Amino acid sequence: MLIFDSDSLHRVKTLKKGLISAYSPESWCKGKSLPHYAPQFVRLTPICLTNIGVVLKQIKDMDKAALESEMTTTLDKVINLLSKQNDATLEKRIRPGAWTIGQLGWHVVKATRDMTNAPTRKADRKFDKYVEDIEDVFMNDNVRLTAPEALVPEDRTYTVEEVLKALRHNKAAALNIIREKDLTEQVMINELPGWGYLTRYEWAKLMVYHVTRHTKQLVEYFEEI
Numbered sequence: 001m002l003i004f005d006s007d008s009l010h011r012v013k014t015l016k017k018g019l020i021s022a023y024s025p026e027s028w029c030k031g032k033s034l035p036h037y038a039p040q041f042v043r044l045t046p047i048c049l050t051n052i053g054v055v056l057k058q059i060k061d062m063d064k065a066a067l068e069s070e071m072t073t074t075l076d077k078v079i080n081l082l083s084k085q086n087d088a089t090l091e092k093r094i095r096p097g098a099w100t101i102g103q104l105g106w107h108v109v110k111a112t113r114d115m116t117n118a119p120t121r122k123a124d125r126k127f128d129k130y131v132e133d134i135e136d137v138f139m140n141d142n143v144r145l146t147a148p149e150a151l152v153p154e155d156r157t158y159t160v161e162e163v164l165k166a167l168r169h170n171k172a173a174a175l176n177i178i179r180e181k182d183l184t185e186q187v188m189i190n191e192l193p194g195w196g197y198l199t200r201y202e203w204a205k206l207m208v209y210h211v212t213r214h215t216k217q218l219v220e221y222f223e224e225i
Contacts, residue, residue, distance in 0.1 A: 067204055068178045074208045075171040078108060078215045079164060081222070087159050094221050101221070102158030104214060109166040110151045111210050114173035115203065120185040127184035127199045134195075134202065138209035141216075150190075178204060 082105055090102030099107065137143055177183075183201040191197050198206065 064178055064183070067183075067201070068175055070208055071174055071178060071204060072171070074211050074215070075112070075167065075174070078105075078211055078218070079167050079171070081215065081218055082160060082167075083164055085160055087157075090158050090160060090163070092225075094217060099153065100158075101218070102163065103153040103155070104218065105163040105167075106153035106158055107147060107151055108211055108214050109163060109170060110153065112167070112170040112174060112207050114170055115187060115189075115200075116173055116177060116181075119188040120182075120200070121188055121197075123184055123186045123199050127201045128205075130195045130198065130202050131205045134206045135209055138206065138213050174204065174207060 085101065090105065091100055093100050094104065137145070177200060181200055183204065184199055186197040186199050187203055188197055195202075
């Protein structure tokens with residue numbers, strides 16, 4: 001738990017023995033930043049910050065544990081749903097002219113692909129600026145979305161085993177990114193119209209909303225048959 005003795009941030013303390021530091025703004029240098037994660041305690045050694053108030057507010061606002069839980073629940077739901085199906089079911093189409101169940105499953109695989117090694121940069125804006133906009137788009141059933149070419153599944157036969165294997169791999173990668181990476185950094189691939197380059201945090205939330213959208217479609221389909 002971090003405590004500031006004044007709004008000027010002239011002193012920073014922690015409430016755990018061995019984790020106490022106090023610095024004046026003059027002692028902070030430029031060009032570096034505090035690691036962006038949200039543990040209960042943050043070890044403060046001489047930190048180089050241009051704006052410690054902004055950075056520490058981001059750490060407070062971003063609850064990694066909650067995001068990890070949300071990602072786990074979301075991906076487990078679609079994995080469990082597909083694990084109850086057989087290969088023949090994956091050949092069926094949700095509706096005439098639509099993708100097969102297997103294609104939809106593989107679309108989810110493509111949409112949750114491992115981004116561990118994607119290039120990033122420090123963001124010049126709030127890490128969750130576009131989260132509400134992303135939710136408004138992907139969680140609105142009245143909005144028709146067209147998949148970009150990179151996320152269009154191949155027109156072929158899919159097996160339950162291959163889809164589940166890929167989804168479990170992507171789940172493990174996504175959770176590792178949430179735990180280990182700086183989620184405030186922007187991912188420098190897939191610049192999106194109107195949003196630009198999303199932060200890792202925004203990508204994680206987009207992944208959650210996107211998978212939730214298609215899981216709902218699958219649930220409705222399986223309830224009808």
